[in-house]
Amino acid sequence: MHYYLTLIGILFVYMSLWFVISLIKQRNDVADVAWGLGFILVTWVSFVLSNDSGSRGLLAGVLVSIWGLRLAWHIHMRNRGKAEDYRYLAWRKQWGEWFYVRSYLQVYLLQGALLFVISLPVLLINKNAGTELNFLDILGVLVWLTGFFFEVVGDAQLARFIKDPANKGRLMQSGLWAYTRHPNYFGEVTQWWGLWLIALSTPQGWLGIVGPLTITFLILKVSGVPMLEKKMAEHPDFAGYERRVSMFIPLPRKYD
Secondary structure, three states: OHHHHHHHHHHHHHHHHHHHHHHHHOOOOHHHHHHHHHHHHHHHHHHHHOOOOHHHHHHHHHHHHHHHHHHHHHHHHHHOOOOOOHHHHHHHHHHHHHHHHHHHHHHHHHHHHHHHHHOHHHHHHHHOOOOOOOHHHHHHHHHHHHHHHHHHHHHHHHHHHHHOHHHOOOOOOOHHHHOOOOHHHHHHHHHHHHHHHHHOOOOOHHHHHHHHHHHHHHHHHHOOHHHHHHHHOOOOOHHHHHHHOOOOOOOOOOOO
16 A cells, blocks of 8 residues: 555655646646656656566556657647647636636646556556566557557647648648547557556556556547547538548548
């Protein structure tokens, strides 16, 4: 229990510090940068706290670090020099005089709690690494690599599309975006399912399924796909795009 309570305490301090940073910068979208870095923090702290992480813990730590650093850097570069993300701007207006209290509770502390739950496969791996590396680890890495490909390539394709002046006012529908309307979100979810597969070779590792289930639910039903779909629906080309291209799982494009 000390293992998990220590990690919860560290996450509480970590997210509280990011709340202070948001006050200084006067923008809440720094929470998006804190997201990926928080997973790296909790992963390596749990690795150090445990005496039985082994090669499986090291593998999981490397995978989480690659994902978290890439995501944090991508979001930082995307937001640099721009106004605060539209989601947080909307909350500033909606929450009014309660904005700072609700930001601390609903953005930072809630995000810290979700971060802990989603990272459970890795925390279970580090608590007791279990058997030597085996087929499930290889399968997990392959699934993780598939997700990483979709997230990285999807983000890169969208960034290039937005930077091209010829695409002003157009809706991204090419590359991976021709097979799924959210390749980056699909990639993020898939990577956590890969990490859960790696956790299956550890004692009670199957309990870590709550992690990928949580991130899947959040992205499909709460803060990922629904919010972006609502924004995309304002584009006149979205109705046709929605009809032809799968929302989440990559599938062959339909033709009218």
